[in-house]
Amino acid sequence: xxxKPQKVHCNQCGGDRNHEVLHSITTSWEDEESGIGGKDEYExxxxxxxxxxxxxxxxxxSEDPDPWPSISYIPPPIFRPKPKWFSELxxxxxxxxxxxxxxxxxxxxxQNNLPSLAVMGIRSLIEKIMISKSGDQGSFVxxxxxxxxxxxxxxxxxxxxxxxxxxxxATTHRNFSPETSDVITLVDITxxxxxxxxxxxxxxxxxKKRVPARTDTP
Numbered sequence: 185x186x187x188k189p190q191k192v193h194c195n196q197c198g199g200d201r202n203h204e205v206l207h208s209i210t211t212s213w214e215d216e217e218s219g220i221g222g223k224d225e226y227e228x229x230x231x232x233x234x235x236x237x238x239x240x241x242x243x244x245x246s247e248d249p250d251p252w253p254s255i256s257y258i259p260p261p262i263f264r265p266k267p268k269w270f271s272e273l274x275x276x277x278x279x280x281x282x283x284x285x286x287x288x289x290x291x292x293x294x295q296n297n298l299p300s301l302a303v304m305g306i307r308s309l310i311e312k313i314m315i316s317k318s319g320d321q322g323s324f325v326x327x328x329x330x331x332x333x334x335x336x337x338x339x340x341x342x343x344x345x346x347x348x349x350x351x352x353x354a355t356t357h358r359n360f361s362p363e364t365s366d367v368i369t370l371v372d373i374t375x376x377x378x379x380x381x382x383x384x385x386x387x388x389x390x391x392k393k394r395v396p397a398r399t400d401t402p
Contacts, residue, residue: 188205189203189204190229191231192258193264194234194236194238195236195261196234196236197234197260197281200230201232202228202232202233203225203230203232203238204232205228205231206228207227208227208278209226210225212224215376220247221241221246222244222245223243223244224243225377226239227242228354231275238258239258240255240256240257241256241257242254243256243257258348259295260295260297261295263291263297264294264295264368266287266288266291269362269377269379269383270385276386279316280313282309282381283382286308286309286312287378290305293305294367299363299364300355300369301365302353302367302371304352304356306348306350306370306374307348307349307352307353307356308353310345310349310374310377314327314328314330314331317334318330318333320329324349328342328349329342336381337377337380345373346391348370348374351370373385
């Protein structure tokens with residue numbers, strides 16, 4: 185029997201799309217003594233828009249009060265797509281190749297529902313950027329102060345970075361569990377800092393060369 189197309193999220197297309205069910209297999213189990221049992225269904229789905237393939241796992245457990253199955257996807261849906269300027273980091277970050285690498289790891293942590301790991305990665309990234317641009321001053325507070333003195337961030341941005349660093353420290357050492365909204369805020373600020381530090385200057389320099397010089401009027 186041909187299975188009907190399923191509408192699920194496609195990471196490549198960036199939204200819900202119809203998927204063809206290429207293959208489906210169901211397994212079940214039951215404990216004879218207790219009567220407890222469960223069922224697992226595995227489906228291979230192909231997007232009808234871009235042909236990308238994913239695996240959907242639906243799991244049922246007899247003792248679960250919720251009659252609906254627990255569903256997971258491999259790979260999981262993208263929590264937050266990379267910004268459009270992400271590919272430019274390779275040519276503009278120079279010796280700071282860690283920026284692209286750590287950002288990728290942060291996005292992977294978000295996609296796999298690991299918010300604490302993402303926040304710790306954000307703190308590490310900001311720390312590395314500050315040390316790379318202003319030298320290691322011996323502490324987060326001094327590094328941040330020097331970062332501001334050199335003009336990489338304004339006073340308001342420095343205060344925001346203080347919150348990021350504190351959230352990362354609390355996640356690592358004080359059992360702080362960030363909520364999704366917290367992580368989104370931290371990523372927003374981090375992406376802004378990365379773009380400002382590594383991408384704005386070369387773009388402004390290129391723009392400056394294209395702008396005609398003023399001519400003195402008599």
